[in-house]
Amino acid sequence: MRKTPSLRLSNRLISFVTLMVSAAIFILFIGGAISFKQIGNEYLEHYLAGVVNVVDEELLAPEEAKSMAKWLPKLLKASSVVSMELSSPTGPVYSFQTLSVMPDDTLLYQKTLPLQINKGYSITFKSIPPYSAFTYSLGALFSITAAIAVIIVSLLWGVVWLRKQLYGSELLEERGRMLLAGRLDDYSVGSEEEWPATASLALDSVITELKDARKERSRFDTFIRTHTFLDKLTGSANRVLFDSKLESTLQESQSQGVLLLLRINGWDDLIEEQGKVVADDFIVEIGKQLNNIIQRYSDGVLSRYYHSDFALLIPQQSLKEAKIIASQCLKVVEKIIPPKSLNCDNWCHIGVNMYVSGEGRGRLMDELDMAHRSALLQNNNSWSLFKKQQQLTESLGSVRWRTLFDAIFEQEQLLLxxxxxxxxxxxxxxxxxxxxxSRIRDENGVQIKASRFLPAIxxxxxxxxxxxxxxxxxxxxxxxxxxxxxxxxxxxxxxxxxxxxxxxxxxxxxxxxxxxxxxxxxxxxxxxxxxxxxxxxxxxxxxxxxxxxxxxxxxxxxxxxxxxxxxxxxxxxxxxxxxxxxxxxxxxxxxxxxxxxxxxxxxxxxxxxxxxxxxxxxxxxxxxxxxxxxxxxxxxxxxxxxxxxxxxxxxxxxxxxxx
The missing domain is CATH 3.20.20.450 (EAL domain)
Structure with missing residues (x-):
């Protein structure tokens, strides 16, 4: 994955400009120092060449050559010459050595010049380099100092100006970092100061479209799942989802619960006499009433199992509670005024069946259908329980559950x-x-899974x-x-x-x-x-x-x-x-x-x-x-x-x- 640079654009540009200006000042300073030194050496060579010409002319006259020892030392001393030696082919003719403290020989400027008139003669000079003893002079170097100061001030002003100009790009870059960090909602709209403005506006537009696409994707996904697993008319689960939930529940160990099947008697006559619109409104009203009951149970499932059938799956319920639930369902449904084509006293019949883990889904639904037929034979609105050879054991009541939980939490006997x-x-x-x-044990040492005791919790x-x-x-x-x-x-x-x-x-x-x-x-x-x-x-x-x-x-x-x-x-x-x-x-x-x-x-x-x-x-x-x-x-x-x-x-x- 491509990584983002750690240094901001403005800092990189400012660093580049500062480095270039500093390098220019440094190069100018080094070049000026070298030129300054070179000019001094050329001036010294020109002066010493003049001394050599004077000495060369004085050697032509013997009288003047004798007087040279009187005025030449003064001239050399004034010219910062440390030593001078006049040599001939036969050997040294004249030498001069200053009495002052001499600096290191490696620092002295040394030059040997031949005489033009007196062939074979030469003079060797050792002199102090020009400007070596000078210190900084404000007056002499004021122009250079002022120029450097102007450059520094201009550089600082240019940096400040450049920061202001690139502030918008910094905002855009910071926004990009936050978007890469996942903070899309907080930085979906950029500041007006962001630069380039076209890039900022384009980013705003793309983020807006992305949000709309995500919402549309979420709505589309919800639409797919809804039409796959939910009934379009009532909004409850359809037959596919109900069968899937039932099979999953039957696979869980120690699972038990109740199944209810509510079927409308005379559904075909209702559609034929009063039409599908009236029948659909009637189904929706029944679904609302049953949904109010199923909401009391967190894991309960309400399904429109067929055109005129409603199936309810309520896990972890005992036989006693199943009878209460069936009575409640019948009571709330009887409050609904049925259409005229239905018999007010004989249009609703409920079959009830209990299940435990390991049973087959097909067999349970067959038993549920038999229970419904038994209720139908009573010729009135009623419910009927399918009686098995071995019914579920009665579950603990709320008081006994509370007592068991108190003992477990006080004794810290919760099993993990x-x-x-x-x-x-x-x-x-x-x-x-x-x-x-988490699991628990009851007073008899029987282990209970969370799926069974969580409803009681x-x-x-x-x-x-x-x-x-x-x-x-x-x-x-x-x-x-x-x-x-x-x-x-x-x-x-x-x-x-x-x-x-x-x-x-x-x-x-x-x-x-x-x-x-x-x-x-x-x-x-x-x-x-x-x-x-x-x-x-x-x-x-x-x-x-x-x-x-x-x-x-x-x-x-x-x-x-x-x-x-x-x-x-x-x-x-x-x-x-x-x-x-x-x-x-x-x-x-x-x-x-x-x-x-x-x-x-x-x-x-x-x-x-x-x-x-x-x-x-x-x-x-x-x-x-x-x-x-x-x-x-x-x-x-x-x-x-x-x-x-x-x-x-x-x-x-x-x-x-x-x-």
Whole structure:
């Protein structure tokens, strides 16, 4: 990937101009000094040549040659000549040596000049170099000093002017850096001072079009998923999504729940007598009433299973609760005034069936249809339960659940399980993190999975206690040498993130943990809860990301929602719901959903992970679709993080009537 330069354009231009001017001043100074020295040497040579001519003429007259010893030393001394030696072919004729302190011989200027008249004679001079004893003179060098000062001042003014002229380019460059850093929303519109203005306006236009394209892509992806998995008329799940959710639920161990099938009696007569518009309005009204009931259960699924059929899937419900739900459905539906072609007392019949993990989907739907027929035989609006040879055991009530949870949290007996999540690196697997699951044991030592006790946790309002207990056990693992090579992923409930006390507790734990350890920690949030409470999740997501933690959104695809949260929260990983993985190589609608989500994650930095991979065919197809990683029993089953054998001791209820 091409890297951006670390030095700004204005700094580079200013550095270039300053370097060029400084180099010019330096070269001018060196050249002037050399020229100054050369002029001095030429002047000295010219003066010494004049002395040589005088001496040469004096040697012609013997009388004047004798008097030369009187005036020549004075002349030489005035000319800064240190020594002079007049030589002839036979040897030295005259020599002069100053009595003053002589400088180093290497610093003296030495020159030998021949006499023109007296052939064979020569004079050797040793003189102090010109200007060597001079100091700086303001008067003499004022012009040069002023010129250098003008150049420096002009350079400083030019730098300031250049900075002002390039300020707009700096703004444009800084904006580009922020866009590359992912802050598109904050820098989508540039300043009027940006330069070149055409580049700034073009960037604004491109960003606007990009935002529109992303919104259109998100709407298109949502449109695809909606028309693939949702009923166009009621907005509830269609038959494809309902069957997928049911099969996924039946594969989970210790799962149980209730199935309801509501069918309108006389649907064909209604369409024939009053038309499709009246029938559609009637269906929409029934869907609204049933949706109000299903909203009470977080994992419940409402589906328009057929033209006149509604199917409800509510996991982790007991037989007693199933009867209550069926009575509530019948009661709210009977409040609807049916069209005239329908019998007010015999138009709605509900079949109820219970399921446990391991049962077949086809058999359950057949039993549900038999239960509906039994209700139809009663000739009035009613519901009927399919009676199996072995019904579900009754679940704990809210009071018993609360008592069990209190004992577990007080005795710190929450069980933690782990399952590895891998990234696909060609044909090899790279460990991403260990996903942490919570389980509990009841008073009889029977282990209960989170999928079964989480609805009870929400019912009694213990989400914060559960998350706090999990974090209390996970944070010490970050500093444990035995787990130093692992990364951990912890589940959090959005309800906890809406509580200031829990946020303070979480922030304090993060502040007390070194950042190097926090980089090995991820937090997982449920997609449906994230979209519903996006405003509450947004600041918490920024807090976690600021500490170096990773953000994971799980159960993607369990509900059909918009994917704008991916960019908004800067999500690192998205985990697909396990219901999409079941026989995905045979279900093109699930493949379409995965392709749509992969397209929504493009250019966002988020990677898509698959959960619940069971066989090689599913794994091969997921790799072909472009899923970056996954987890499931094909790689590794859930294993206990710690092995605890302590038994939960629950205080017995006091016998109020005993003596």
């Amino acid at each position: 399980y782990k399952q590895s999540t891998f990234l696909f690196k060609g044909n090899e697997l790279e460990l991403l993190h260990l996903e942490i699951f 929400k019912q009694v309002g213990y989400q914060i206690k559960l998350d706090s207990a999990v974090l209390k056990q996970v944070f010490p693992l970050l500093s444990d040498p035995d787990f130093s090579q692992y990364m951990f992923s912890v589940h959090l409930q959005v309800k906890s993130l809406q509580t200031p006390a829990f946020i303070r507790q979480l922030r304090n734990r993060l502040l007390q943990t070194p950042r190097a350890q926090l980089k090995r920690l991820s937090f997982e949030l449920v997609e449906g809860q994230v979209v519903t409470y996006l405003d509450a999740v947004r600041p918490i997501a920024r807090l976690l990301k600021s500490f170096g933690c990773q953000l994971v959104v799980e159960q993607a695809g369990r509900t059909i929602v918009s994917t704008h949260y991916i960019k908004d929260l800067n999500v690192d990983y998205i985990k697909l719901h396990r219901s999409l993985m079941k026989d995905i190589h045979q279900r093109y609608e699930n493949q379409l959903f995965v392709r749509s989500l992969l397209g929504a994650c493009e250019n966002t930095g988020a990677e898509v992970l698959a959960v619940g991979i069971e066989n090689e065919k599913e794994l091969k197809l997921l790799k072909e679709l472009g899923v970056e990683g996954g987890q499931g029993r094909i790689f590794e089953s859930e294993t206990a993080l710690f092995h605890r054998q302590e038994k939960i001791s629950i205080p017995k209820r006091r016998n109020r009537w005993g003596k």
